[in-house]
Amino acid sequence: MFMDDDFTDDAMSGVASTIQKLEDLLLVTVPRDLMDDQVLSLRREVVKHIRLYNSLWVLLDFSQVDICDSYFGRFIQSMANMVRLTGARVIISGLQDAVIETMVELGMTLPDVRAVLDLDEALAMSRTNGKVDADTSETELAELSFLDSSTFDFFEV
Amino acid sequence: MVSPRLASRTWSIEGMVDVVTARRCGLKTALSLGFSTPEATKIAVVISELGRNILLYAERGLITVSPHSDTLPYIEIIAQDHGPGIEDVERVLAGGYTTSGGLGKGVSGSRRLMDEFEIETAVGEGTKIRAVKRLYRRR
Ligand SMILES: Nc1ncnc2c1ncn2[C@@H]1O[C@H](COP(=O)(O)OP(=O)(O)O)[C@@H](O)[C@H]1O
Ligand SMILES: [Mg+2]
Numbered sequence: 001m002f003m004d005d006d007f008t009d010d011a012m013s014g015v016a017s018t019i020q021k022l023e024d025l026l027l028v029t030v031p032r033d034l035m036d037d038q039v040l041s042l043r044r045e046v047v048k049h050i051r052l053y054n055s056l057w058v059l060l061d062f063s064q065v066d067i068c069d070s071y072f073g074r075f076i077q078s079m080a081n082m083v084r085l086t087g088a089r090v091i092i093s094g095l096q097d098a099v100i101e102t103m104v105e106l107g108m109t110l111p112d113v114r115a116v117l118d119l120d121e122a123l124a125m126s127r128t129n130g131k132v133d134a135d136t137s138e139t140e141l142a143e144l145s146f147l148d149s150s151t152f153d154f155f156e157v
Numbered sequence: 158m159v160s161p162r163l164a165s166r167t168w169s170i171e172g173m174v175d176v177v178t179a180r181r182c183g184l185k186t187a188l189s190l191g192f193s194t195p196e197a198t199k200i201a202v203v204i205s206e207l208g209r210n211i212l213l214y215a216e217r218g219l220i221t222v223s224p225h226s227d228t229l230p231y232i233e234i235i236a237q238d239h240g241p242g243i244e245d246v247e248r249v250l251a252g253g254y255t256t257s258g259g260l261g262k263g264v265s266g267s268r269r270l271m272d273e274f275e276i277e278t279a280v281g282e283g284t285k286i287r288a289v290k291r292l293y294r295r296r
Contacts, residue, residue: 067181069206098197101198101199102199105270106269
């Protein structure tokens with residue numbers, strides 16, 4: 001049977017990452033200590049689910065993540081890039097203040113503050129903008145423009 | 158308030174699991190020593206960056222995290238390996254330089270996150286990085 005909600009368990013911390021459909025939005029809960037091989041499978045699963053549900057929006061929820069190093073930052077970016085290539089739009093939520101502060105000091109450029117939303121806000125945003133064409137709604141979006149253009153490739157983390 | 162005596166710990170870094178364990182323990186240790194969540198997070202991220210570098214460039218090594226609960230408490234991280242060593246330390250410290258297709262922000266960023274940061278390295282011999290973060294910043 002196809003499991004919608006369960007994708008993988010993080011053996012280290014016992015925190016599961018999940019992929020759930022909420023209206024036009026795909027909610028991806030990123031686990032706390034993502035292992036490198038889990039990064040690849042999580043990205044694959046997300047794309048698979050975008051196709052499956054024709055999701056217009058993908059909400060990457062980082063509320064479980066409390067330690068974000070530069071590799072993890074690169075993962076956030078590559079995940080966002082990949083989602084965009086499917087035509088869906090990216091919202092990120094749940095980045096803790098300590099995580100944001102650390103990433104900035106590490107030298108990672110952070111996305112627009114509008115990226116940091118809770119689930120209710122994300123749903124409201126997808127309901128308002130979900131059916132609008134990409135051009136008009138783009139400015140409303142949580143733009144995830146981490147780092148420089150040279151890093152806008154596909155990463156195999 | 159003087160925190161209870163906190164023990165220094167060393168982890169053998171041979172896989173990502175070891176890095177995750179070390180950074181988690183480092184986070185806890187820093188919090189117990191009295192660091193705020195953002196400051197403890199920075200310490201954990203530095204452990205993570207240095208641990209990943211050990212794996213990536215030297216395959217294995219050691220990370221020691223020592224809390225010092227003196228009158229001026231601080232935490233010390235030592236990451237050492239017998240890997241290839243770093244050829245151009247200045248370039249690595251300047252940031253944006255990578256030999257692995259990474260971001261090149263691990264070492265340079267870690268230095269910014271800490272109060273003291275020293276690299277001892279010799280090509281063909283290995284690398285030892287010592288980093289310190291003090292609980293109270295010098296004014
Ligand atoms: N322990 C190490 N042994 C040998 N070389 C290292 C070590 N740590 C870092 N380096 C070198 O320094 C460069 C920059 O490291 P870093 O700032 O962590 O960025 P990245 O790991 O993304 O390349 C690495 O690409 C590597 O060449
Ligand atoms: Mg590195």
